Amino acid sequence: MKTASTLATGRAVPAGSSPGLAARLQTWLPKLVLAPSVLISLCFVYGFMLWTFVLSLTDSRLLPSYDFVGFAQYARLMANDRWWVAATNLGVFGGLFVGICLVLGAGLAILLDQRIRQEGALRTVYLYPMALSFIVTGVVWKWLLNPGLGLQAMVRGWGFESFTFDWLVNPDMAVYTLVIAAVWQASGFVMALFLAGLRGLDDSIFKAAQLDGASLPRLYWRVILPCLRPVVFSAVMILSHIAIKSFDLVVALTGGGPGYASDLPATFMYAHSFSRAQIGLGSASAVLMLGGVLAILVPYLYSELRSRRHG
Structure with missing residues (x-):
């Protein structure tokens, strides 16, 4: 009785598991491994970039404030x-x-x-x-x-x-x-x-x-x-x-x-x-x-x- 089968890729698949399931695991496992790093990058890099842009549209001083003033800060910057x-x-x-x-x-x-x-x-x-x-x-x-x-x-x-x-x-x-x-x-x-x-x-x-x-x-x-x-x-x-x-x-x-x-x-x-x-x-x-x-x-x-x- 065979305990393992071989996919077209040459990798052994344990008995009782379908080739379709093994193929899905090979497809999704790298994505699952990389997902935490991608989420952290999205949050702490691109998320903070977006937050910085939002703050540039407010009248924030010592602490963040969300009273939007449009592009007034950019006008102040150009006059500085x-x-x-x-x-x-x-x-x-x-x-x-x-x-x-x-x-x-x-x-x-x-x-x-x-x-x-x-x-x-x-x-x-x-x-x-x-x-x-x-x-x-x-x-x-x-x-x-x-x-x-x-x-x-x-x-x-x-x-x-x-x-x-x-x-x-x-x-x-x-x-x-x-x-x-x-x-x-x-x-x-x-x-x-x-x-x-x-x-x-x-x-x-x-x-x-x-x-x-x-x-x-x-x-x-x-x-x-x-x-x-x-x-x-x-x-x-x-x-x-x-x-x-x-x-x-x-x-x-x-x-x-x-x-x-x-x-x-x-x-x-x-x-x-x-x-x-x-x-x-x-x-x-x-x-x-x-x-x-x-x-x-x-x-x-x-x-x-x-x-x-x-x-």
Whole structure:
């Protein structure tokens, strides 16, 4: 007497159970296992996003209030000078951060692609800063850029008394210290993306271009880099996402100061939601930040889905 039967999948089914029941179990069991994680994500991610949007339509201050005022908080936000400083800083910081990281990352990747000696050690050195948190990066660069302790004090100690590097305490230059620290941390990550893309290209592309007499700079500029457009696009998306969400680096490095000269939307949102007890206004700024992230992610996801559909 047989105690088990075998389905078309090759799995044994205990005696007394029908193949239909086993097939239904195989279909629903993964869904049942994933259901708690999906429900938690829906509640604590997307549910809180929706709640934040609802709060942005109310006159909430210290505690949530559900007296709806429409888009009045958004109008207040648009009339707030500090918000426009934060938005301008985001444009400066994001543009320089993304641009410099792309140039440095591509340059380092091309350098390592020449099969130089100690490539593994150099790759580790360049990539290591990405293993640090932005809090650690901010604290370290705050020490380095402190006029009384860091670079300026060191150079003056060498006898160059007229040397000045006070960007950290200069309202007009403080935002550029954020760029320095962020580029130092993220450029190695971009290098890894470009290096993976370079190593994934067919060697015949290099050989064909060299047979045509292309020099090495022309080879990379006219042939190789155009082939890496997906890598460039992915790097821009990731770096832009990091720039929009930057909070910990600002808090650790400049604290948004001097004054609020180096504020970014993330620190503006935190300050008004928690420090100034204006939850409605802070929620409105958070919704606009989410809109900025979606403006970056939606085209990226669309391009990915389109490439898979036509691939």
